Amino acid sequence: MARLRFWKRKQTPAPPGGPIDRGILVFANTSEVIRAENLLKKAGVPVKVMGPPPEIQSGCDLVIQFPLMRKLELLRLLEENRLKPLQAVPVTGPLLKPVDLFHIKDFGGHLMVRAANMKLTVDKETRVIVNVSGGGCPDVPYLAAQIVGRTLEQAPRPRDLGHTVCGYALELAFEEMERQCSRS
């Protein structure tokens, strides 16, 4: 307990812009972000997908927030897996947080989950994905074509096929749907 208090006293307050011990990995496109996130999470690195700071926003972006002290380890791991970030830099300003609220709607025989601007609907009895709605990036119609008509177990994961922020939101809706269906 005493040691805990010691560490608390030693902690430097976060600067107004954001936590001082965090960095961001910037990739050429969202597909690489999704691949890197999967890889780093499997390796046990506490990473978070976030929105980029305003100075590097180009339109449809995600970055990975990581513990800055582990920068070299992460870069080596990424390089071994042929993932090369464009930048790995300290956080200098507040990052945008992804929407983390889910909206669940029960239609009787069907359940709909909304994550940000994406909606996923499943037949509750068969667990077949019957519809995908929302979104504005070009992989949404593609992802919908790949997963509609398949069960949650059979469908390819949006995180494996998606390339954009909308695709990432659909993955979150997919994960939440799995949680919802596992409760029933």
Next chain:
Amino acid sequence: MLAVVGTIPEADFPLAAGPVEMGDQGLRLDGRVIEVTRGTAALLAAAGACLETLRQPAPFAFLAGDTGLGHGSERLYEHLAGHLGETAFTAITFHYILPVVDWHQRVFFALEEMRPRPCLIADAGFMYVAKMSGLAPAYDLFTPDAGEMAFLADEEAPHPFYTRGFILHEDSRVPDLIRRAYAHGNAARYLLVKGSVDYLADRSGILATVQEPDVEALEPIGGTGDTLTGIVSALIASGWDIAEAAVLAARINRRAGELARPTPATSVADIIRRIPGALNEIYAPDAGHDFESSLLR
């Protein structure tokens, strides 16, 4: 004539520009068949169904294949920046595309040079990038859903995925979101907000609402927002003013949905087939309206 700009979810679909033929098997452009699922194909099919019923020219499409990597979107942006001015259009509807601010600016310069200036309508990825570029007020109509309306209302969000939590996208808050979007200069001249209640608004506030028929099962069906954007685009290109077209389109889209007797598993293609019937029913000559006289205004 109406132009529609968007992407098709096939990696090998080439850049194509031309009038779209409507067929039983789907849409045809440059000899290629386009399956009508959701997205820009659904928008085009809905617009085409309206235009055919109104005896107007088929929509002219600028399409490219893109499964999300952005290669097709880039080809499309580049083509538009160089060729938009070559054909006269009454209205241009921009739809599914990878939002890239630099490319949007180049296309916008090309739009600025068009004479006469077409009515500019944006939805989906192109609406995201128009807002992010700070040029939303230069557009005539945006057609967001409630979640996208929250994104327009959040002056800091570059994408709906980052809409801040305190800006809730509940349908009941849509009027507040509309006010906020206009206050920060992030709305088009008109907004048609799609949801359990469809709202038409401009800078002065809510101009109209449409909430009948209320068919709850339409919400999860992918493409029902695309069909509404397609219908309103077709009506505007046919001569209706934006406000009239928006209200009429909302009524037609809802009625087409009702006629399809949908469940949450219904395909949007089933709803698109009902659009001519819904249009004829709501805007029939014997109901006191006349297509021909309206189009001459």
